Amino acid sequence: MPPPGVEARELSIPFDRYNFSTADISLLEGAEEILVRDCMRRRGMAWEVLPRSAAEDLEPPNRRRYGVVEPEVARLFGYHSPPDRPTVARRAAARDSRARRLSAEEQRAAYGEKDGCLEQARSHLEQGTPQVxxxxxxxxxxxxxxxxxxxxxxxxxxxxxxxxxxxxxxxxxxxxxxxxxxxxxxxxxxxxxxxxxxxxxxxxxxxxxxxxxxxxxxxxxxxxxxxxxxxxFRALRATKDQQLAAARAVLARG
Known part of the structure; x- marks a missing residue:
C-alpha cells in the first residue's frame, strides 16, 4: 500500500487554512476519545480508547481535488480510491469492534443527544470559540x-x-x-x-x-x-485554531 504521493501531499489552497484537514480531524477525535473515556469513568463505565492513526497514513486534504494526480495510485487502483493505510484501517476496525460490544446503557451514556459523553466532549473543545x-x-x-x-x-x-x-x-x-x-x-x-x-x-x-x-x-x-x-474568515480561523489548541491540551495531559 503506497503512502500518499508528493503530488497530493503538496497540493494546497487558501481555504485549507480555515477548514479542518484529515490530520486536524484525527487530532480532534483523539482528544474526544480521552474526554469520553473520562466522562464514562465518572459514570462507572469503561471506555476503550481507539488507537491513533499515524500522520503519514492520513489522506491529504486535496488528494482527488483535480482527479487522480499520483502515478502510483493510477497504476495500482485506476480511478478507485486507494484503501486505507494500515493505521487508519486499524483504527476503523477497533471502532467497529467497540461499537459491537457496547451495551444499550453504554451507547446511551456515550452517544445520547442531550447528555452523552461525546456531546460533552465536543462542547468542551468548542468552548469559547466564535460563531462561524x-x-x-x-x-x-x-x-x-x-x-x-x-x-x-x-x-x-x-x-x-x-x-x-x-x-x-x-x-x-x-x-x-x-x-x-x-x-x-x-x-x-x-x-x-x-x-x-x-x-x-x-x-x-x-x-x-x-x-x-x-x-x-x-x-x-x-x-x-x-x-x-x-x-x-477570521471567525473560521479562530474557531479552528482554538479547537485544535484545546485538543492538544487534552492529549498532552492524556
Whole structure:
C-alpha cells in the first residue's frame, strides 16, 4: 500500500487554512476519545480508547481535488480510491469492534443527544470559540471551485489535457469527467482498462501542467473570497485554531 504521493501531499489552497484537514480531524477525535473515556469513568463505565492513526497514513486534504494526480495510485487502483493505510484501517476496525460490544446503557451514556459523553466532549473543545457562518463557507467552497473551471487559463489547460487524452483514444472534456465515468464506479478492483485510462490521465496532467495551472487560479479566486469576507474568515480561523489548541491540551495531559 503506497503512502500518499508528493503530488497530493503538496497540493494546497487558501481555504485549507480555515477548514479542518484529515490530520486536524484525527487530532480532534483523539482528544474526544480521552474526554469520553473520562466522562464514562465518572459514570462507572469503561471506555476503550481507539488507537491513533499515524500522520503519514492520513489522506491529504486535496488528494482527488483535480482527479487522480499520483502515478502510483493510477497504476495500482485506476480511478478507485486507494484503501486505507494500515493505521487508519486499524483504527476503523477497533471502532467497529467497540461499537459491537457496547451495551444499550453504554451507547446511551456515550452517544445520547442531550447528555452523552461525546456531546460533552465536543462542547468542551468548542468552548469559547466564535460563531462561524458555515453556510457561507460551504457556499464559497462550491462557488469558487466552479468559478475556477470557467477561468480562461483553466479552460485552455482543459483543452490541452483533452487533446492529449484524445491522442490516446479517450474522449473527456476535463479531468472531472474522467474520474466520474460510470464505467469506473464499480465495486472490487479496477479493471485494466480503467488503470490504462487513469495512467493516461496522469501523464496528460503532467504534460500539460494542468495541476499547477488550475491550483494557481483557485488560489487567486479563493484569496479574493477571503478578502471579500474578512470577518467570516477570521471567525473560521479562530474557531479552528482554538479547537485544535484545546485538543492538544487534552492529549498532552492524556
Amino acid at each position: 457562518d458555515e453556510a457561507l463557507f460551504n457556499r464559497l467552497i462550491s462557488e469558487t471551485f466552479a468559478q475556477s473551471q470557467r477561468d480562461p487559463r483553466v479552460v485552455r489547460v482543459f483543452r490541452a489535457w483533452s487533446a492529449c487524452m484524445r491522442e490516446q483514444g479517450r474522449q473527456y472534456a476535463d479531468p472531472l469527467a474522467a474520474i466520474t465515468d460510470r464505467r469506473w464506479m464499480t465495486d472490487g478492483p479496477a479493471s485494466q482498462e480503467e488503470i490504462r485510462a487513469a495512467r493516461a490521465d496522469v501523464r496528460c496532467k503532467e504534460r500539460t501542467g494542468l495541476v499547477p495551472a488550475w491550483a494557481a487560479v483557485e488560489r487567486r479566486i479563493q484569496d479574493d473570497a477571503v478578502d471579500a469576507h474578512p470577518a467570516a
